[in-house]
Amino acid sequence: MTGALSHIRVLDLSRILAGPWASQILGDLGAEVIKVERPGVGDDTRSWGPPFLKDETGRDTDTAAYFLSANRNKRSITLDMAKPEGQALIRELAGRSDVLLENFKVGGLQQYGLDYAALKAINPRLVYSSITGFGQTGPYANRAGYDFLIQGLGGLMSLTGLPDGREGAGPMKVGVALTDVLTGLYATSAILAALVHREKTGEGQYIDVSLLDVQVACLANQALNYCTTGQSPKRLGNAHPSIVPYEDFPTADGYMILAIGNDAQFARFCAEAGQAELAEDPRFATNAERVRNRAALIPLLRRITVTRETSAWVRALEAKAIPCGPINDLAGVFADPQVKAREMQLSLPHPGLGPIPQVASPIRLSGSPVTYRRAPPQLGEHTSEVLRDVLGLSEQRIEQLRRQGIV
Incomplete structure (x- = not known):
């Protein structure tokens, strides 16, 4: 293991994009990331296609390109956390981890005894990061949150699109799930800050990150334009509110x-x-x-x-x-000589799927560079490996858990 975070183990209970984006960054920086997925189903984005990854014969696999964008440098295990035995295994893993990342609804893990209070009692050094749509408090706390919804509610769509009076005018979402990506970045920053705090105090802590908070924070100069004037900025298409041309x-x-x-x-x-x-x-x-x-x-x-x-x-x-x-x-992007010079497109080998295309991390560290150690995993690819190497379970015990449908 190499990288600035090679001494850190991350237990990733998140799915979709914001959480996996954060754990992929931590993995790129050297952390060991264990991705916990539902048996037989896995992360929702595995099926969010087409397009799907093609195998070496040119046929579609069951892994969507969407999943590949946020899940390298991870090991995938399958555990049924609805069963007491699965919950017990997650608690054991949390006791041996530095970071736990989850994006369940508020209170969703408490019923399984996997909330922060329960796991802190097992591992006081644990940094526990929750990502939700609206945060742990407030009148919307129990609502589900999705990027598109938050782009609208959080004001971004009111700033994006052609101005009123133009053909095709109206609010428009950004072409990438940008709120999810930004939330992943904020969560990563918070996790790194909590790890530094732990170095000083020996104590972990709880992190509450929400998509809506992030979207409001990232309104940036437009938010201050409103706060300064009391006037809501209008859509300007591709124009800038404060700079011309x-x-x-x-x-x-x-x-x-x-x-x-x-x-x-x-x-x-x-x-x-x-x-x-x-x-x-x-x-x-x-x-x-x-x-x-x-x-x-x-x-x-x-x-x-x-x-x-x-x-x-x-x-x-x-x-x-x-x-x-x-x-x-995007063809022009990846053909651009500067993008090529910065080696932003790469592929990672996978023994069962062949070369898997990836977009490189933009982080360039001179002393502890980003590494690309693992292609995005197949569902449950590393279950036996992790249970054996991290928890010390025997092959007989692992096979028993498989027969019981727990892993």
């Missing part, structure tokens, strides 16, 4: 993004476009004036940008340090 523009063969962040960049753009006088126009000379007069400026710029192809604009503007770029589909 900062949006997509048509070109001779498609679209490009201009992300001009200051007045000097705007002046250089106007000069390159052969319209230097625009930067001297008092309506457009400063960013504040450009924001106030965006309705006049943007149509002028769109008439300019359609005169060249995207690649020609990108070459010319990059040479003058003016932020711009193409709008890639």
Whole structure:
């Protein structure tokens, strides 16, 4: 085992995306992650397809690409926690773990004796992280929470989509389950902080992370725009509420993004476009004036940008340090020379499934780098291994548990 967290064992009772995203990050950083799944069913995302992973003969397997996105560097075991024997095994594993991660409904694990209070009595050093839709308190605490629902309730969709009055206007969710991903990142940060605290005090602690809290926190500048003015920001499509020009523009063969962040960049753009006088126009000379007069400026710029192809604009503007770029589909993303240079696409070998495609971690550590030790596991692939190596169970006992339907 290598990595900054190679001394840490994570017992992962979570499924779908937010929890598995967090445990995958911990696994990438070297932690031993034991993923507990329901016998015969497993994590819901195993069946969230198509697309499904293809085997070496080109036929679909029963593992969805969705599952593969968040479950590398883990060992999968199957346990029936509805049975007392399964609960006892999870308690034993928790007693030998540093972190427990779960995303059951509020109070959902208490009926099994697997809540924080019960497990803290067994292992006071345990860091226990709960991820829920709405948190452990408040009037919505018992509701189920899903990313799409939270993007709407938490305000993100009110900021995303074309503005009213435009064809196709209306609220729009982000194309990735971003609230889940951000919640996984916040949960990871909280777990790491709790582990540092434990190094100082010897004590574990309970972590309460909710999708709604995370979504509200990640409204960022838009939240402060509202808190400062009392006015709810409106949808602007790809435009920026506080910077102009900062949006997509048509070109001779498609679209490009201009992300001009200051007045000097705007002046250089106007000069390159052969319209230097625009930067001297008092309506457009400063960013504040450009924001106030965006309705006049943007149509002028769109008439300019359609005169060249995207690649020609990108070459010319990059040479003058003016932020711009193409709008890639995912084929373009993974063909991009910078993405290739950073080795963001990789594959991991699996003895039963062949090479499994993966997207690399963006974390680059010089002294304790991320490692890719295990491909996403098949359901229950490591049950015997974990019960034998971690809990010391005999092969006879493991076989007895299988016959009883506990594992």
